Amino acid sequence: MDLHSAFDLLHVTPPDLSSLSFAAAQPAALSRWLAELPKANLGETTRRLYLAVQELNRLQTGPATRLQLLELLQPELQFACAQLEKQLRSPVVILDSRRQQIATLWHALLLQLARAAKLAASEARRLAAGDEQRSLTARALRLALQALYQLLCQHHVLYTPPSQGFWLELHQLYRFATSQQLERLALPAGALATLSIEQSYLACLLLACARTNQLRPQAILRLGEVLPAWSRLARLQAAHATDSLFAFAPATDSPPRYTKLLQDEAPEQLRGLSVQALVGVLQEYLALDAAQRRRSPLAIPDGLDDDLLQHLCSAWSAPSERSFRRISGSGRISACLGISALHYHLAGRRRFADFLQLREEELSADFQRHHRERDPWAKAFDASRNEDLLNNPHRQIDYAPGKAAPAAAEQDGEEYPRHQLQVINHSPGGYCLAWDGSSPEQLQTGDLIGLQHPDEQGWHVALIRWIRQPRGSGLQLGIELLAPRAxxxxxxxxxxxxxxxxxxxxxxxxxxxxxxxxxxxxxxxxxxxxxxxxxxxxxxxxxxxxxxxxxxxxxxxxxxxxxxLDPAEAPKRKPVTALSLVDDGPAEDFDSLWQSL
Structure with a gap:
C-alpha cells in the first residue's frame, strides 16, 4: 500500500542532505547537542529544534538511524510544545497576532516530527522482511500517529478544525499498519507499559467524538493526556454492528460521526467504533464512593472531575433528538457575558454594592412614605431609622473624592459592556451566533450569557454550550436558553x-x-x-x-x-400616609381603622 495521497498533509520529499549542520548524524552526538540546549531561553531552544527536525527530514541516512535520532528529539520537542502551550494559555479564545504565531510554530513542530517519522516508515518497509524491519516500521508509524494526535489536541484546544487532509493522512497511516499486520504490536511507551498503533489511532477517534467544543481548554488538555490509555477499551469493528455508535469512511478526509447520520453511505466503505465498554467503566466509576474509586481498573487522574466524566458519558452515548428545528436568522442581538454582567443589567445597571444598599428592610414602620427615594433627604447617610452605621454590612462610606453620576454610569458601561452579535440561526431552545472582532476573557464554554432582543427591555438567561472556529470563518457560539427572565x-x-x-x-x-x-x-x-x-x-x-x-x-x-427554612410570614403592614393612597394596588380593607377614628 502506498503511503501517499492526493492531499498528502505529510508530504515526503527525497532526502538531499549528506550531513547535519549542528551535529554528527549519530545518536551519541545528537544526545550531546540536546544536552547543551539553552532551555531557559525558550525562543532559542525552539528555533534550534525546529531547524534540527527540518534537517532530519532531508538527511540521507538509513531508517534505523533516522528513527533513533527522531526518538531522541521527540522528548525535547514535547518539552518545547508544552512550553509553547503555556504561552497560549489565555481566557481569550480568539488569538492575537503573537499567539497566532506561537500556535503556528507549535503546529509546524508537530508536523515536521510526523513527516520525519512517516519518511522513516516509508524507508523501513523497503528493507528485507524480518523482526527488525517490522519493529522499525511499527515504531515509526506509531511516532507519526502520536505527533498527529498531539496536533489534533492542539486544534481542539483552539476550537479550530484540523488542516485539510489530516483525517485522510491519519486513516492512511493506520491502513498501512494493518496491511503489514502491525496495528496491535505492543511497543514500549514510557509512562504507559505499552502502546500500540491501534491505541494511538483510537485515541484520535475518541477525541474527535468527545464534543470538545463544549469543554474548556484545560479540560481538553487533561482529556488528551488520558485517552491513549483509555483507548484499549474502545474497539474498531463493522459499521453495521449494533453497538457501532460511531462510524467513519477510511478512504475520505473525515472524522467519525454518529452512525445514524451516515445512512446514505455504503456500509462496506465504513468502519464502526464501539465505545460501549469504555462508557460502562466510566459510569461504574461515577457510581463508586471515594474509597472504592481508588480500586477502579480505569486510570483516572485527579484533574478529571465528575462533571467532565459525565460529559464524556453523554458524548459517547446515543445522541438525543433535536427538540426544535433550526431556522436561519439575520440581524443582531445584544449580549453580556458572565454572572456579574448579567446581574448588573438585571439590577437596572447598578453595581453589586449599590444593589445591596438600595434594597433595605422597610417592614418595621407603620407610618412611613411608600417611596422613600421621593424624599430628597432620604438618601442622606443619617436618614435611616434604627440603623447601626458601623455594623450594617450593606452600608459603605467612601472617604475618597467621588465622581459625578454620569461618569460612574459611563464607567459601568465599560466594565460590563453590551456586545452586538450576529444571528446565524435560532430555534426556541437557543441560538447560533457569530462573534466579530476580538473576544473578551469571559468568553468561555459553560459560562452564563445574557441576551436582549432589540425590541425588548428584559434579558434572557442563557449558557454558552459550545465554541468553534470554522475554517475560513470567524468565531461561532452555540447558545442554550435557560430562562426568559431572572x-x-x-x-x-x-x-x-x-x-x-x-x-x-x-x-x-x-x-x-x-x-x-x-x-x-x-x-x-x-x-x-x-x-x-x-x-x-x-x-x-x-x-x-x-x-x-x-x-x-x-x-x-x-x-x-x-x-x-423560614416560617410562613405574616402579611406586611401597609403604610397609611397620604402617599400610599396613590398606589394602584387592590382596594384597602379599612375595617380596622373605623374604631380608631
Missing part, C-alpha cells in the same frame, strides 16, 4: 457558628408549572453545595433557604432547587 439576588453561606459569609451574586429563575420545573437558583460554582444552608437577600429582605437538588449544567456555576 431576578438578581445576593447569596451568603451560613457558617457553622451561624454567621453569614460574604455577599455573592445570584439569580432567581421562576417556576414553569407547564414544564414541571420548580423555582431555581443560579449560584457561583464555589462555595455553594447541595444540602447547604444559605442566606438569600432579595426584594429588600433576607430569608434562609436550603439548597436541595443540583442540576449539572456547567463547571462555571451551579443551578439548585431550593426551599425556604
Amino acid at each position: 431576578q438578581p439576588c445576593s447569596l451568603r453561606t451560613v457558617q457553622a457558628d451561624g454567621r453569614p459569609g460574604q455577599h455573592l451574586r445570584g439569580l432567581l429563575i421562576g417556576a414553569i408549572p407547564a414544564l414541571g420545573r420548580p423555582p431555581l437558583l443560579i449560584a457561583p460554582h464555589l462555595p455553594f453545595q447541595q444540602g447547604q444552608r444559605v442566606l438569600l437577600h432579595v426584594d429588600g429582605r433576607d430569608q434562609r433557604i436550603l439548597l436541595s437538588r443540583r442540576h449539572v449544567l456547567s463547571g462555571s456555576f451551579n443551578q439548585f432547587e431550593y426551599r425556604s
Whole structure:
C-alpha cells in the first residue's frame, strides 16, 4: 500500500542532505547537542529544534538511524510544545497576532516530527522482511500517529478544525499498519507499559467524538493526556454492528460521526467504533464512593472531575433528538457575558454594592412614605431609622473624592459592556451566533450569557454550550436558553457558628408549572453545595433557604432547587400616609381603622 495521497498533509520529499549542520548524524552526538540546549531561553531552544527536525527530514541516512535520532528529539520537542502551550494559555479564545504565531510554530513542530517519522516508515518497509524491519516500521508509524494526535489536541484546544487532509493522512497511516499486520504490536511507551498503533489511532477517534467544543481548554488538555490509555477499551469493528455508535469512511478526509447520520453511505466503505465498554467503566466509576474509586481498573487522574466524566458519558452515548428545528436568522442581538454582567443589567445597571444598599428592610414602620427615594433627604447617610452605621454590612462610606453620576454610569458601561452579535440561526431552545472582532476573557464554554432582543427591555438567561472556529470563518457560539427572565439576588453561606459569609451574586429563575420545573437558583460554582444552608437577600429582605437538588449544567456555576427554612410570614403592614393612597394596588380593607377614628 502506498503511503501517499492526493492531499498528502505529510508530504515526503527525497532526502538531499549528506550531513547535519549542528551535529554528527549519530545518536551519541545528537544526545550531546540536546544536552547543551539553552532551555531557559525558550525562543532559542525552539528555533534550534525546529531547524534540527527540518534537517532530519532531508538527511540521507538509513531508517534505523533516522528513527533513533527522531526518538531522541521527540522528548525535547514535547518539552518545547508544552512550553509553547503555556504561552497560549489565555481566557481569550480568539488569538492575537503573537499567539497566532506561537500556535503556528507549535503546529509546524508537530508536523515536521510526523513527516520525519512517516519518511522513516516509508524507508523501513523497503528493507528485507524480518523482526527488525517490522519493529522499525511499527515504531515509526506509531511516532507519526502520536505527533498527529498531539496536533489534533492542539486544534481542539483552539476550537479550530484540523488542516485539510489530516483525517485522510491519519486513516492512511493506520491502513498501512494493518496491511503489514502491525496495528496491535505492543511497543514500549514510557509512562504507559505499552502502546500500540491501534491505541494511538483510537485515541484520535475518541477525541474527535468527545464534543470538545463544549469543554474548556484545560479540560481538553487533561482529556488528551488520558485517552491513549483509555483507548484499549474502545474497539474498531463493522459499521453495521449494533453497538457501532460511531462510524467513519477510511478512504475520505473525515472524522467519525454518529452512525445514524451516515445512512446514505455504503456500509462496506465504513468502519464502526464501539465505545460501549469504555462508557460502562466510566459510569461504574461515577457510581463508586471515594474509597472504592481508588480500586477502579480505569486510570483516572485527579484533574478529571465528575462533571467532565459525565460529559464524556453523554458524548459517547446515543445522541438525543433535536427538540426544535433550526431556522436561519439575520440581524443582531445584544449580549453580556458572565454572572456579574448579567446581574448588573438585571439590577437596572447598578453595581453589586449599590444593589445591596438600595434594597433595605422597610417592614418595621407603620407610618412611613411608600417611596422613600421621593424624599430628597432620604438618601442622606443619617436618614435611616434604627440603623447601626458601623455594623450594617450593606452600608459603605467612601472617604475618597467621588465622581459625578454620569461618569460612574459611563464607567459601568465599560466594565460590563453590551456586545452586538450576529444571528446565524435560532430555534426556541437557543441560538447560533457569530462573534466579530476580538473576544473578551469571559468568553468561555459553560459560562452564563445574557441576551436582549432589540425590541425588548428584559434579558434572557442563557449558557454558552459550545465554541468553534470554522475554517475560513470567524468565531461561532452555540447558545442554550435557560430562562426568559431572572431576578438578581445576593447569596451568603451560613457558617457553622451561624454567621453569614460574604455577599455573592445570584439569580432567581421562576417556576414553569407547564414544564414541571420548580423555582431555581443560579449560584457561583464555589462555595455553594447541595444540602447547604444559605442566606438569600432579595426584594429588600433576607430569608434562609436550603439548597436541595443540583442540576449539572456547567463547571462555571451551579443551578439548585431550593426551599425556604423560614416560617410562613405574616402579611406586611401597609403604610397609611397620604402617599400610599396613590398606589394602584387592590382596594384597602379599612375595617380596622373605623374604631380608631
